[in-house]
Every structure is written in structure tokens, then in C-alpha cells.
Amino acid sequence: MQPDPYHVWLSEIMLQQTTVVTVGPYFEKFLNLWPTVHALAAASLDDVLTAWAGLGYYARARNLHKCAIAVSIEFGGQFPKDRDNLLSLPGVGPYTAAAISAIAFDKPEVVVDGNIERIVSRLYRITTPLPAAKKEITEFASKIMPRRRAGDYAQALMDIGATICTPRTPNCAACPVSRHCAAFAAGDMAQFPVKAPKKVKPTRRAVVFWLERSDGAVLLRRREEKGLLGGMMEFPSTDWGEETLSIEMAIMRLFPAHFQALAGQAAQKSLVRHTFTHFHLELQPVVTSLEAPDETILPGGQWVKPEEFGSYALPTLMNKVARAVAKG
DNA sequence: TATCCGTGGTA
């Protein structure tokens, strides 16, 4: 009994760089909203982003939607079974293509994720740093894999990686293959896999506006489709840069036509700190109220009442801002 | 090859 390829694909996309515990509720929600790939393909991108909100790496959600449309139209709703055709799909790379082919279709593909990289690099004590070692690791992984049940094997290996052969302090006493492990023999398991040194994250800052209308609605806008938090909703803010901006300067940048109305009554809230993959961010929330014709305020702005935020594609960062405004 | 792209848990 092989699993539904749609389920396998959906879970593999969600599990990219994301833990099983985090993915669980999202996977259930998506299957309830869109039980088939056709249903997902028929959904709007905005609805998909809204359901994805909080999971991060939002390009995954945009590609998920694209991929559903591709499978629905170009493949008649049937996921391709072989690695190469899977690789042509948006958001499906070497790992995911091999995983879907092996798990959903029982094909003998070499599956190499971060767990398996760690296990193999320890078994053979591979000193080449990642990501350069990827090819070498894949060759070793190919040599030790069984000829049957590649999908079960891959999942078993990933489970060992997640529970026994862990990054910091592996539980080698519980490991079924420790007697074959070169790093265990040498006693330096935690040194592997060797990775290239990381860069320090710079800090960016901005002023973010909680602009409220007399009926309680707050101003939101949509970010551009590509890049950071692409396609997600946000509270309007100044550009995220290195320098600290005064409240007055921020109002001048974003709402120059309403400087007089806003400058006097702007109230600061507690600083919101958030870390992305490659930089730290400090957002200074400012609460103000304004009554003015929409077209004079902000192009593309949208008034939304806080109790409706749940049905909007707000990333975690913006929910942090909302929390900071509600508290202090 | 290097950089960009989220978030929550953990030591």
C-alpha cells in the first residue's frame, strides 16, 4: 500500500528546513482545505499564502501553488513517478524529487537530506566541508543503500538522524550502526559534518506603523511577489536599513501629506526583534490614528480590523508587531 | 559557488 503522492509531495515541501512538530498542524489544515492536487490548483495564491502564514520560507507556498497547477494541467493530476520529471516541477529539487520517487512510487532513488548528510559524513568521517562534500556524500549514500524499499530505507535513516545521530550530542549507544562508524571509533562524532564558516548577521532597523481608523480598522499592504516575505501582508514600514530613523522622519517618508495630523499623536510601543536567515531586524512600532481619503494615505493600502487578521497572510513578524501594539 | 529565503526549539 503506497501513500498518496499528493500527501507525500505536500509533506516533503513543508518539511524542507522545518521540523515535523511544526509541520503537523499545517499539513492537516492543507488537506482539509484542499484534499486533492486539483483543489489546491483551483485555490487562489492569496488563500494558499494565508494558510501557509507562520510556516516561513514563503517561496515554498508560491511554488507549491505553481506546482499544483502544473501537475493538475500538464500531468492530468498525476504526479510524475521518475526523478527527472519531478525535478522539472517548481519547488522540487534534488532531495524532494528523490524522496517523492522513492516514498510514493518505491523507486530506487538515492535520497540525501541534512540528516543523511550527517549520518554518512560520520560513518566515513568525511572531512570535506559542506556544501562541497555533497557529491562525495551522495556517492557513499548510494553505495550503502539497499536494493529494495528505498523509500522506507530513506525514512528510517532520516528518523535515525532526527532521534539518534543528532547534530550536537548523538546517542551512539542507541545507534544500530555505531560499530561501522568511523567518527564513533575516533570519538569525534560532533565534529561532523564539517561545514563552511558562517557569516555574521547585520542588524537592520525600521519604523513600523499601526495606523488606525476611527472604526478600528488598521492599515495593511501587500509586499511584492518576490523576495523576503514575498506576497505576504505587512504593516507599512520605512525601508529596512542600517540606520535608526526618528518617528518624525519616518512619518515624513511614509505619510508626508499627513505629517501635521500624525506627528503630534504618535505613540511608541516596545521594540520588536526578529531574526531572519541572514539579518536581524528591529522594528519600532508607532501607533497613530488618521481619518482621511484612502487615496491620500498609501497606494495599495488595505483597512483590516484586527479580529480579521486570521484570514490574512500575515507572517510571524507582523503578528509580533500586532502583539507589541496590543501590550506595550 | 555564494547568497537569499522564516521560524521555533535548544544549549
Next chain:
DNA sequence: TTACCAAGGAT
């Protein structure tokens, strides 16, 4: 508090 880490992919 900070840094590191997770079932990667796109450019």
C-alpha cells in the same frame, strides 16, 4: 541572550 540548527530550492 546569542548562536546554532531543521526532511532545501532558486538564482
